[in-house]
Amino acid sequence: MYIVRYILSSQTMQMQNFEELKKLLSQSKRIVLLPHRNPDGDAIGSTLAMSHYLTKKGHECEIIAPNDFPKFLKWMDGAKRISIAEYNPGKSRILIEKAELIFILDFNSISRIDEVGDWLQRSTVPKIMIDHHQEPEQFDFMYSDVSIPATCQMVYNFIEAMGDMELLDKTISECIYTGIMTDTGNFRFRNTSASTHRVVAELLERGIEIDKIYNQVFDTQSPNRLKMLGLALDSLEAFPQHRSACMFLTREQQFEYGSQKGDTEGFVNYGLGISDFVFSVIFIEDQQNDFIKISFRSKGSFDVNAFARKHFNGGGHINAAGGRSELNMEETLQKFRELLDIYKEELQAVQI
Numbered sequence: 001m002y003i004v005r006y007i008l009s010s011q012t013m014q015m016q017n018f019e020e021l022k023k024l025l026s027q028s029k030r031i032v033l034l035p036h037r038n039p040d041g042d043a044i045g046s047t048l049a050m051s052h053y054l055t056k057k058g059h060e061c062e063i064i065a066p067n068d069f070p071k072f073l074k075w076m077d078g079a080k081r082i083s084i085a086e087y088n089p090g091k092s093r094i095l096i097e098k099a100e101l102i103f104i105l106d107f108n109s110i111s112r113i114d115e116v117g118d119w120l121q122r123s124t125v126p127k128i129m130i131d132h133h134q135e136p137e138q139f140d141f142m143y144s145d146v147s148i149p150a151t152c153q154m155v156y157n158f159i160e161a162m163g164d165m166e167l168l169d170k171t172i173s174e175c176i177y178t179g180i181m182t183d184t185g186n187f188r189f190r191n192t193s194a195s196t197h198r199v200v201a202e203l204l205e206r207g208i209e210i211d212k213i214y215n216q217v218f219d220t221q222s223p224n225r226l227k228m229l230g231l232a233l234d235s236l237e238a239f240p241q242h243r244s245a246c247m248f249l250t251r252e253q254q255f256e257y258g259s260q261k262g263d264t265e266g267f268v269n270y271g272l273g274i275s276d277f278v279f280s281v282i283f284i285e286d287q288q289n290d291f292i293k294i295s296f297r298s299k300g301s302f303d304v305n306a307f308a309r310k311h312f313n314g315g316g317h318i319n320a321a322g323g324r325s326e327l328n329m330e331e332t333l334q335k336f337r338e339l340l341d342i343y344k345e346e347l348q349a350v351q352i
């Protein structure tokens with residue numbers, strides 16, 4: 001009965017030597033799966049979904065995240081078993097040394113996984129990268145497609161291409177849905193395609209409860225998070241001429257409200273809620289290190305991936321990217337204001 005569905009929802013998955021990989025996966029292997037640093041819904045969703053799938057195929061799977069991830073992702077089945085390299089580097093290193101295959105999901109550059117990247121480079125086993133970010137590095141097996149809104153959608157395509165749709169159960173479907181929901185901004189970013197919705201239709205048929213998933217991810221905020229959002233919004237500086245807004249949070253403010261990992265997630269999007277604005281940025285002082293983390297969001301053709309790469313040592317997607325600044329907050333804000341002037345015409349030309 002899955003044959004018809006296979007044709008219905010199939011998107012071409014392009015991976016060189018896919019048949020070779022299929023052969024590798026036909027016998028039980030010790031497999032390590034890696035998400036990127038500061039894993040988000042798509043990173044955790046895709047590694048968990050792939051791990052559940054590969055486990056069902058008879059493999060032994062371990063997920064190693066470079067650092068911890070927010071509580072609103074820990075409800076997913078298997079999330080609590082993810083090894084955090086930051087807390088337990090010895091165990092994580094040994095798992096990588098013992099792995100016979102390594103999956104790299106939702107990132108494409110070794111620099112995005114800190115110390116784990118060094119262990120990865122020392123490993124000579126085949127590496128499979130599945131990711132939707134731009135400018136991938138080279139890996140043994142690569143499925144890279146920047147037109148797909150979430151790596152989780154690519155994991156679905158991978159399972160389908162493997163001919164294993166009968167293994168796609170409710171648990172795997174929940175993980176895939178979480179990644180697609182979060183990476184598409186609840187199905188509203190432009191690259192959310194008909195295929196995305198076809199995939200989601202299949203997930204719904206596996207019994208996922210979308211209201212529960214939404215509640216777990218979005219309606220579990222702490223009062224302190226909302227108060228911090230208040231501070232961030234209060235710092236908002238609007239540049240109507242540049243159709244841009246920026247906000248910031250200091251280390252002290254985060255400390256005062258006992259900021260937890262993930263607490264500031266999504267704040268940046270509020271700037272895009274201003275009428276006609278196309279570019280929003282939030283500057284957040286890192287709580288441990290002496291730098292400022294930056295999130296960039298845009299609408300339409302304004303490419304924040306290019307902006308972040310060029311000026312703030314970062315990158316990402318055309319409408320969502322991250323970066324960092326080693327300057328202090330006032331200097332960083334000043335640098336940003338000056339940059340806005342350089343981009344004024346480009347910002348004014350954006351069609352929304």
Ligand SMILES: [Mn+2]
Nearest residue numbers: 042106151183
């Ligand atoms: Mn992603």
